Amino acid sequence: MNLQSEFLGIKSPNPFWLASAPPTDKEYNVRRAFEAGWGGVVWKTLGLDPNIVNVNGPRYGAVWGPDRRLLGMNNIELITDRPLQINLDEIKVVKKDYPDRAVVVSLMVPCEEECWKSILPKVEETEADGLELNFGCPHGMSERGMGSAVGQVPDYIEMVTRWVKSNTRMPVIVKLTPNITDIRYPARAAFKGGADAVSLINTVASIVSVNLDTFSPEPSINGKGTHGGYCGPAVKPIALNLVSQIARDPETQNKDISGIGGVTTWRDAAEFLALGAGNVQVCTAAMTYGFGIISELTSGLSNWMKKKEINSISEIVGKAIPNVTEWQYLNLNHVTKAQIDQDLCIKCGRCYAVCEDTSHQAITKTINGERGFEVIDEECVACNMCINVCPVENCITMRDLEPGEIDKRTGQTVSDKYANWTTHPNNPSSIKAAE
Amino acid sequence: MSNTKLSPGIVSSRLSKEEYSNNFSDAYPGFTDYEAKVEADRCYFCYDAPCISACPTEINIPLFIRQISTEMEEEAAKTIFDQNILGGMCARVCPTETLCEEACVREAAEGKPVKIGRLQRYATDSIMSQNIHPYIRNENNGKKIAVIGSGPAGLACSHRLSMLGYDVEIFESKSKAGGLNEYGIATYKSVDNFAAKEVDWLLKIGGIKINHNKTLGVDFSIDELRKSYDAIFIGCGLQDTNKISIDSNTDQSIEDAVDFIADLRQINDFSSLPIGRNVVVIGGGMTAIDAAVQSQLLGAEKVTIIYRRNLENMSASKKEQNNATSKGVKIITNAIPTSINKQNGVHKLSLSYTEVEKQSGKLKELDQKFSIEADQIFCAIGQKFNNLLDVFKSNKGKIMIDESCKTSVENVWAGGDCVDQGEDLTVTAVAQGRDAAEAIHKSIISK
Incomplete structure (x- = not known):
């Protein structure tokens, strides 16, 4: 299966790019990523000299499952802490050695046109494929008026994007922060300023944990902590929603989107594409498992495409968008009921607990006097919570009532309208319907 | 190592020092913090959880597992001890595969129940290893209770009574407290003197005095106790064993597996205990398994369990049967011993095969016979009262009790292996001892 991807005219052998982050901070990593098979990279954000400094204590916090699976991660790392020229030199040689891979350079400089004017020619000189403007970082740099401090003000996004576009020939992607009320405004501003695409999400402002001995937020630097940016599998649902909103907004539909946020498996990637992303960027999964996951991502996506008889990435893009709507347009005549497969049921009673304690008292705890769980159709509103808590896959399912059947809860006949x-x-x- | 596995007869020192120490080390060591957390996460926190009702002491298992998963081992231990003060030993010896873990919904789902027993050990170890006793007794109420026997039933009863404010005096026939916990459990299930440590830990509640070497019917009588105590609890267990008689033309005796297990528990140097090259254990319960496995661990070359019915009828669980066979024990079913002969200096045990008559359900000896070498024969076919006290109404050779563990005699309660209710398990004894204490309290305050 051909996974060839073209995003803003930038070609890559697959739609999986490494996001601007520690995995793309230097030539050594990027070469290894390309050798492993990654389609492209967004080089870790460059800034003006003197290079910034990072804390010398821990930079990451984490939320783990009991088996230490990393569910979410936050970081207080800043943009690259290496001198500008070193990065530029490395970008140039890497791009030269891997002409078939996408190399996009992430940038973050102060909100002054001169600063942008000074850095853009240097980046062009590397012959990288494009730019990503980092208007997303929610920590550290935002205190200095950069990152999400720009991304949270649509006017600034438009202004800076326009400066950049009028000073470079390169395609420009604007990276958006999710730490806003309505993602459509910053997205519209980016395109108004001339952006070729937006990428999202950057990390979510977060405190992952508090140490209950020292009462310091974590990661803790000498007894103090600060909010960081949250990422990883936990943020995927937030990202999917925001991507879809931009893809559906009449003012920005059909614009290019690079999807970011918790992409861990090929399945996640396919979901982003279906909701309108033209490609995806990955960071946490690569940081957790190493560059080798690219083999699973590409083989999984291509296998699924084969099964679905989808021939190119572009066919997937936006495929789910027609099915995303507002609540008010959902069909209220569609009636479903939970049903429990007694052969699969292991009788843990979690469905009973959730339904009895917190939902609609629509599940019995006995069947013919024995421990057993059964749905009471007269009470079931089909809320789905029983399915959510059931530990056995497909043990509880939702059955669509056929038109003409009686909904025992309401006593009404199910309509086909x-x-x-x-x-x-x-x-x-x-x-009101016309009289 | 003066002898080997192949040395003939019944001799000591068949193994090296390292082999003995490996063989008798903790069979199921405690979980690490990480293992406990991962295992605790497997619990579904079931509604009205089946594991709770499968536990004779009705420990709130999902709650203590959830407490482990939130790193509150001490609270988890308290949840266990509230119901079962011998939760530490029960975590080691309970046949969980036929109790809580059999009822676990994950057993139904995937054949891999949550390892409740090992999680219980993790929780109870967390405070017992620090020697923290989490209970204080109520103000002394001036009442005195006599408890006969310091096994699981007697200890559980005494602890609960002490908590309720009673002074308790225990009469124990042996020199050490603990009953079968001390004398009757396979060594590798209770290492590092755990039973004795547990008794010391339990007694920290205060108000409990143990009189050692005092045997009922020898040193004192029920009637005497009734005069000086407000109530009596009997948890004396079963002192005698069922015997088997086999025709013999030799001087070889059939040894009692219960005594063998008790000796093994009290020994410090395993190399000093003689064991046969060919050992035969007759019986199908836990005592038979424990005797057979430990014979193997002591260096016997061949160990055979002889059971008169089939595997399904053995009271030892499948897990215990597998444990035995994995150690090299051979289990021969549907066979009974008939005679012992000595040929060329070797003892031979002759056996007949058996089958169950379809119509009557009775066991029938068949004509087919075989023999095996047997230097040492242990009998493990059940325990019984040596002289059932005729003051009590009895049932199936045991003291009859009602739902509140009360006997037919006024002011006398009973529990554990000596009563007619429940299985002969440590955990059942604990439940009965605890419930009897509550019943005694109820009876006294209502007077």
Whole structure:
């Protein structure tokens, strides 16, 4: 299967790029990533000299499962802490040695046009494929008026993007922060300023834990902590939603999006693509498992495409978007009921606990006097919580009621007509059908 | 190592020092913190969890496991001890595969239950190893209770009574406390003198006095005790064993497996205990398994369990059967011993095969016979009362009790192996001792 990807005209053998982060901080890593098979990299964010400094204590905090699986991670690392020229030199040789791979350079300099004007020619000189403007970092740099401090003000995004676009021939991706109220505004601003694409999400502002002995947030530097940027599998749902919002917004639909946020497996990547991302960027998964995961990502995606008879990445992009809608348009005449497969049930009773204690009292705890769990159709609102807590896959499923069947809860016959909230009699502003 | 596995007869020192120490080390060592956390995460925190009702002491298992998963081992231990003050020993010796772990929904789901027993050990070890006793007794209420026997039933009863404010006096026939915990459990299940340490830890509650070497019917009588105590609890266990008689033309005796196990528990130097080259154990329960496995661990060349019925009928669990066979023990089922002969200096045990008559369900000896070499023969076919006290109503040769563990005699309660209710398990004895204490308290305050 051909996974060839083209994003803003930048070609890469697959749609998996390493995101701007520690894995792409230097030539040594990037060469190894390319050897492992990664399609591209966004080089870790460059800034103006003198190079910034990092803390000398821990830079990362984590949320683990009991088996130490890394579920989420946060960091207080800043942009590259190496001199600008070293990075530029390395980018140039790497790009020269790997012409078929995407090399995009992430940038973050103060909000002054001169600063941007000074750095852009130097980056062009490396012959990298494009730029990513880091308007996303929520920690450290934002205190200095950069990163998410720009990304949180649409006017600044537009202004800086325009400066960049008018001073370079390179394609420009604007990296957005999720730490805002409505992602559509910064996205619109980026495109208004001339951006060729947006990438999202950057990390989510977070405190991962508090040490209950020292009462310091973690990671702790000499007894003090600061908020960091949260990433990894835990943030994927946030990212998927924000990507879809931009893909659906009439003002930005059909614009290019690079999807970022918790991509850990090929499946995650396919979901991002389906919600409108043209490619994906990966960081935490590579940091957790190493560059070798690229083999799973590419083989998994290509296998799935084969099964689905999808021939190119572009066919996947946005495939789920027509099915993303607003709540008010969901079909209220669609009725489902939970049903428990008694052969698969192991009788843990978690469905009973959740339904009885916190939901709709729609599950029995006995069947013919014996321990056993069964759905009471008269009470079941099909909320899905029983399925969410059931430890056995496919033991509890939702059955769609056929038109003509009686919903035992409401006593009403299931209709085959589509009807949503906008026309519902309980909606004070419902649109009345013409008389 | 003066002898080897192949040395004929019954001799000591068959193994090297290292082999003895490996063989009798902790069979199932405690979990590390990480192992405990991962295992605790497997618990589904079931509604009205089946494991709780499968436990004779009804420990709130999902709660203590959740407490482990949040790094609150001490609280977890308290959850266990609230129901079962001998939770430490039970974590080591309970046949969990037929109790809580059999009921675990993960057993139904995937055949791999949450390792409840080992998690219980992790929790209880966490405070017992620090010698923290988490209970204080109520103010002394001036009442005195006599407890006969310091086994699991007697200890559980005494501890609960002490907590409720009673002074307790225990009468123990042996020189050490603990009953079968001290004398009756395979050595590798209770290493480092755990049973004795547990008794010391339990007695920290205070208000419990143990009188050693005092045997019921010899040194004192129930009637005497009734005069000086407000109530009596009997947890004396079973002192005698069932015997088997086999035709013999030799001087070879059949030894009692219970005595063998007890000797092994009290010994410091395993090399000093003689063991046969060919050992035969007759019986199908835990005592038979423990005797057979430990014979193997002491360096016997061949160990054979002879059981008259089939594997399914053995009261020893499948897990214990597998443990025995994995150690090299051979289990021969549907066979009974008939005679012992000495040929060319070697003892031979002759056996007949058996089958169950379909109509009557009775065991029938078949004509097919075989023989095996048997330098040493242990009998493990059950324990019984030596002289069932005729003051009590009895049932199946044991003291009859009601739901509150009360006997037919006024002011006398009983529990453990000596009563007619429940299985002969440590955990059952603890439950009965505890419940009897509560019943005694209820009876006294209602007077």
